[in-house]
Amino acid sequence: MTAPLIIFFVLAALAIFGAVSLILQRHPIYSALSLIVVMVALAGLYLLMGAEFVAAVQIIVYGGAIMVLFVFVIMLLNAGLEERTNFSGLATYAGIPLALAVSGFIAAAIARSGGYLPAPAPSGALTSTKTLSMLLFTEFVYPFELTSFLILVAILGAIVLAQREN
Amino acid sequence: MNEFLTHYAFLIVPIIKIAILVLLVLTVDAYLTWLERKVIAHIQSRWGPYRVGPHGLLQPLADGVKFIFKEDPMPAGVDKIAYFLAPFLTLMLALTSLAVIPFGPQRFTIWGYETHLGIADVNISLLVLFAITALAVYGVALAGWASNNKYSLLGGLRSSAQMISYELTLTLSVVGVLLLAGDFSLRSIVEQQAQSGKGLVSWNIFPQIIGFLCFFTAAIAETNRVPFDLPEAESELVAGFHTEYASMKFAMFFIAEYTSMITVSCLCTILFFGGWLSPFPVSWTFTQFLPSVLLIPFGLWVLYDGIRYETIFGRLLLPGVGTALLALGGALLAYPAINGYIQGPFWFFAKVFVFLFVYIWMRGTLPRFRYDQLMSFGWKFLLPVSIANVVLTAAAILIWGKH
Amino acid sequence: MPIHEHLRPILEYLWIIPLLPLLGSAVNGLLGAKWPNKTVNAVALGSTGLSFACALEAVREFMAGGQAPFRKEFFDWIIAGNFRAGFDLQLDQLTVVMVLVVTGVGFLIHIYATGYMAHEGGYYRFFSYLNLFMFFMLILVLAANFVLLFVGWEGVGLCSYLLIGFYFLKKSAADAGKKAFIVNRIGDFGFMLGMFLLFRAFGSLDFQTVFAKAATWQPDTVGQFGTLTIACLLLFMGATGKSAQLPLYVWLPDAMEGPTPVSALIHAATMVTAGVYVVARSHVLFTHSPSAMYVVAIVGCATAIFAATIGLVQSDIKKVLAYSTVSQLGYMFLACGVGAFGAGIFHLMTHSFFKALLFLAAGSVIHAMGGEQDMWHMGGLASKIKVTFWCMLFGTIAITGFIPFAGFFSKDAILFAAYQSENSGKAFYAVGLLAAILTSFYMFRLVWLTFGGEKRYDEHHVHVHESPGSMTVPLMILALLSLVGGWFAAPALWGGPNYFAEFLSPVFGNAELVGGEAAHSLELTLSIVAVLAAGIGLIVAWRMYSSKVVRGTSTGLHKILYNKYYVDELYQATIVGPLVWLSRNVFWKVVDVGMIDGSVNGIAHGTEAVGDTVRHAQSGNVRSYAVWVIIGAIVILAIIFWPLWRPAFFVATSGGVR
């Protein structure tokens, strides 16, 4: 059992633990924190795979901006413990099994098809930030511009939503 | 024994380095508080700490003892986990962020394990730093939220909003430097500034003056220091997010704050002021004697000051320190070879010290922002300026190439 | 081969010629409603005049280019598989003639119309339609492939419908318009079938390719005729519709409901000759199937005599001219049928001159009589409206074929060709000659009834007055043309060359240039005979109508002729009636109401019912929606991965199948 494998299992366990605790926690703040745990673990996995830039961005944007926004909103609305209502019978009885079924499907499919994939290239060797940015600004420049436009739209939408009508 | 060391050096050496660094930083923090109180006192024409030890030099120890032995009351209705988590998180992140900072150029080998000044040498160290600072928000926010106190909550909200807002500027203002260096590694950024070998003139501060100003401002905001210390605005929010914290937990916040100050100073030094590089051209080798030449008069002054100090303890201690300094200086002059080694650290810490002093200085002089001013300043002025800086730098590089 | 491209601005941009009228039409149609007549005139005349000028310039460049046939593909219109229909224009000798006739005569008629329509409502509308017609007609003659030609073909049909029904408040006019349109549809149906057949046979509808391949076409037998024969007959069916030949001629006389300039431009000079043009254009196909040629000749010949007989007794001045047009078109088809395409086109040109002249003159008469069209209520106008009278006389002489007027040469060429054609040429000749006699009879009858004798109208109600210059000047020009229009062929009389035929010979090959001394002497005799025939008609008409005449009750043969052999009634009884019954009782009451409306409403009701039942799933509870999404996901995944898993589901290991 090599070192990377150990690290992988540790981080994977951490991620799964976070995801599970996201489900089990009753207070949104703790759900948020456990989600952050997941994200950090994923960032570690990215580093393990040698996708360092993505790892950094994952932490900076997801951990540093998006989740902060969540926490901020939770605090702002002073959200209490969630009440476990069961108005939707369908979701109550069929929800969990079906969800598990879907994940089972996907996992099985991957287990079947993933075998054909080669093992990851040695870490870091593959994508330096330079190559990534070259790709981003040459081949993917059009989607890149589109996403920038999307961001703009999102900003405007958020402003419009947030402002009190007067 | 020896082969054990050589075999596990990759594990042992970093641990040792970490231990050293943590101890160092904690001490520096402690004496930073002392320095701050002294300087501000003198700015406000007071004496500042004076009782504990000569010039209150032992004040930090006293504070430490106080923190440790003080009672730690927990307010009613706090969210326990978060309440405990917050200070640990904050301190941990603050200390971690120091791990990627290189303090000097030298690479040396201990027990067959090649290492360097500084803990980790990641090739995206800058990004890692930003990642860690990005996470630093949670400590403050959680502390504010967990203590079940309106003022603290307000403080937490403020800090989260403020940090998100200024993080943009913080990141963008560095882009100029990155464009010049073409790399995320702090080490290579410094080396890039060393290339021309002309010393001072090739530092990033000159092409990146705008970037530096934006960066420093944003960094102060990120560290919740005056004039951006709204999360702990005592006049409005009692003590903001750490109102409900006492003794060791409070100390953790405190240490974290000063540690992040150090980190920011180190960053400013590395990014804009040539890190461990000496301001003089490489050709001027005689400038290597500067540290020792500085030590001697300092030692003399301490000696002189100690002799005419009023308390016995002072009269015993200070001259000792003075003579020690003199001896050190003499030794350096005697064995010039050493100078080569201490150049890097010397300049590095000198610059860092300057920045720390600026921090304290500002706290002594500047008033606090109002919240709306803070936001509009960050979004409407700082951010556009830093973006403009990026564009300008890119254009310049496009036109003239890198220098 | 394009030479001196920089020296031939128009030819390289040939589309400018049809574009100008289109622009004029658009401007007038969209903006002209509020404009004064002057502005509308400026636009309409300007566009057509400019296009005429461009046409002249194009022809000059064509001549300068050594008469090299010009063809250019401007842009692709339809691309489907190996089928290409492009906006391709071409200019060869045949096109030159057509373009000049269309633009020139059209321009004159535009001028005339400004005077004639001056007091009519919808002035701008009229000219917008007229320009639109010019556009489509030019597309028709300039097109370099069947598809584009068909565009023009349909377009002129549309404009003809719009213009016949110009006084759409008058029921008879609206009906006439509809009739023209529908009858043309029948022909167009044939035309389209012909095109399809051609495409199937040659894999293209481009003139060049089709004709090139047709020239080396091995006769086959589809049915017991060849493909070419069937295709030609189908095309000819379209031609009969457009050019008012038997049995589809019935719309043309009714089309006289439209304003007289329209009758002159569309139903005498240009549109109705489109059929002849198409036959001439695809002469390669026709010459390859003698049977088709024979049919064309027979139809043309029959139409000529048939229409002429009807024309003998009509009392409406325009109706007479209409039937005369039909009969003259018959002549042209006769010419094409006996392979004398050049002669046919020649007659087309001259006919467009003098028939336009006649119509315009008739229009001038009607104008003078204040809208009266019945010749029995005219008479003795010669002294009152001299210009009109003389122009009308010129036209009459030209059409009846007295030397040296245009009609003489063209009609003479046709008869000569008919006489020479091998299979039953003599019969054709005889019928043609008879038709010529009849023609000269009814034309002079028209002249005498209108201008001769004493007046048969009431002075107090109608005060006769000469038309304005804008009408008389075109009349005179056309009169001149119908005098000199035929002189291209004049030298042929004394054995010289027939310039017109030679000009067209590159297109048609030297099919009808049968020279030789014997042929020449024969031609002389034949022409003398023709003139004599015309003379007979003249004399008879003089005997019957020059003196005081009274309108007798029509009986027997006269009655039949006067009622046009009851053809309309026949069609009404055999075709129209049953169709109307069918559409009312089956298509409307059963198909439309029952099936179509029923299905539409049924779908609507079904949707509503389904919605009523399903909408309860719309609980508004996001979690249940989420579950629905998951179910959908499961289904999709199952569909995707089923083929992957069918062999031994759970054998799947993380290692996968290597």
Next chain:
Amino acid sequence: MVPTNYYLILSAILFGLGIVAFVFKRNIITLFMAIELMLNAVNLAFVAFSQSLGKPDGEVFVLFVIVVAAAEAAVGLGIVILTARNRHSLNVERVDLLKL
């Protein structure tokens, strides 16, 4: 070296947990977090593929996904705030007026 499969299976598990969270949780904000979790799982798969296939495209897509997630969070949380303001509840089952 870690086989790519492991990453993929981990991402599948995380995705499934995200789905479970989505149907199980009632708090609107937590639902958003569940969505973020699924996005993260997908990101992991992207990176794993891009690493194993030796093409950086996957990582570029991760960047795009992150951007989209940011936009979605901004707008979505704005909506959440409005909802909470108007309905005085964050329970998604109490916000069910949008039905027939």
